[in-house]
Amino acid sequence: MYADRYTKPTRFNPGGLTAAVAINAALVAALMFAGPKILPSDPGHVLETTNIPLDEPPPPAPPPPEPRPHELTRTVPNETIAAPVPRVPVATDTPFTVAASDLVTIAGPVVGSDPGPVVVDPPAPPPPLPLVGPQVDPRYAGDFQPTYPPAERRANHDGRVTVRVLVGTDGRVKQIERVTATSDAFWQVTQERALRSWRFRPATRGSVPVEAWRTMTLTFRMEDGA
Secondary structure, eight states, X not given: OOGGGTOOOOOOOHHHHHHHHHHHHHHHHHHHHTSOOOOOOOTTOOOOOOOOOOOOOOOOOOOOOOOOHHHHOOOOOOOOEXXXXXXXXXXXXXXXXXXXXXXXXXXXXXXXXXOOOOOOOOOOOOOOOOEEXXXXXXXXXXXXXXXXXXXXXXXXXXXXXXXXXXXXXXXXXXXXXXXXXXXHHHHHHHHHHHHHHOBEEOEEETTEEEOEEEEEEEEEOGGGTO
């Protein structure tokens, strides 16, 4: 065949084989020497740690001051809104004349103001019962005239005495006051007789006895033979 004619015979080359082995050996040696070197551990070397002091945090900021009471108070105006007041129309064809002051005004509601509590007046007290003044007790009517003073009798003097007496609820005279007297002698005998012997029917208000004043006038005359 034509292809076998151009093919050259193969020859063994020992120099190339030696070079390839040498290269491989060099690569293995390089890898062995390039590995990490493990040193024996030394127990004398101890790792020491130290805490680094930190700066203290700053104190908290003080709270803002509270507002004063008067700053919180707001003045609320007392607003009063008055609703319009309607007026009652009056017919124009009426034959009567109506003055402006005679128109009826209807008060509208008031909004926004508190009228306050309703104050009710207490009932009026009943009128007081009539007072019936003290009256002379007829059983003691003869004991009212005092004894004529001896000095005034000898002097032939007449006398007149007016007094106010306070009559108690038992009809006796509790107090006597001099209003007028002709002389002290007439006053003295009248005072003594009133406190000792005068008796009245006490004054009453309704049906209840009460104390009351009464004015008494006594006359002294020589012709009476007193």
